Amino acid sequence: MTNPLVADTPQHILQLLDELHQKSLEQEALISKKGKVFSADVLGDLEDKQSNLSPKDAFNKLMMDKFIALDQDKCQFTYQLINAMGATNIVEAGTSFGVSTIYLALAIAKTRAATGKSGxxxxxENEPEKAAIARKYWAQCGPEVEQQIDLREGDLLQTLRDGLPDVDLLLLDSKRSP
Structure with missing residues (x-):
């Protein structure tokens, strides 16, 4: 699949995205023998190990510093979907280190430019450490990404309670559980 971002995206952003996806793949390979991390598989492995942590707590601790970003082809598809829909207001529940957020920001910037609509x-993101790292990556991208994002830190049940516009798309990529 040809990368749909190539024509409109500055080279430094494309390079950063490639680096972040590569880092994600490397981390996944270390966690899972299958090369792809599935939460249920990892939780099952953790249940089999003796630990003073519950499997859920052990999983959360393991994943605290991991990217495990949305696959690059899925990010590119989402970018194309947003542009095809004309979406300008997007909620991403579970930002993590902000990789997919970069795609979302680039997509709405393109849609906003084409339609003149705001968005x-x-x-x-619930983890302050991840939110801080995401902000650094967005700053590396520059204003074409940074200015498109309203990052709300904390439990998504609280951060999304008020102040939402009409939402065109929800990307639900959170490990939050009740």
């Missing part, structure tokens, strides 16, 4: 990516 934003409302990103949520």
């Amino acid at each position: 934003t990516v409302i990103a949520t």
Whole structure:
């Protein structure tokens, strides 16, 4: 599949995205023998190990510093979907290190430029450390990404309670459980 971002995206952003996806793949390979991390498989492996942590807590601790980003082809598809829909207000529940958020921001910037409509990516992240790292990556991208994002830190049930525009698309990529 040809990368749909190539024609409109600055080279430094494309390079950063490639690096972040590669880092994600490397981390996944270390966690899972299958090369792809599935939460249920990892939780099952953790249940088999003796630990003073519950499997859920052990999983959360394991994943604290992991990217495990949305696959690159899925990010590119989402970018194309947003542009095809004309979406300008997007909620991302589970921003993590902000990789997919970059795609969302680029997509709405393109849609906004084409339609003249206002819009934003409302990103949520519960982990302050991950939110800080995401902000650094967005800053590396520059204003074409940074200015599109409203990052709300904390539990998504609280951060998304108020102040939402009419949402065109929800990307639900959170490990939050009740």
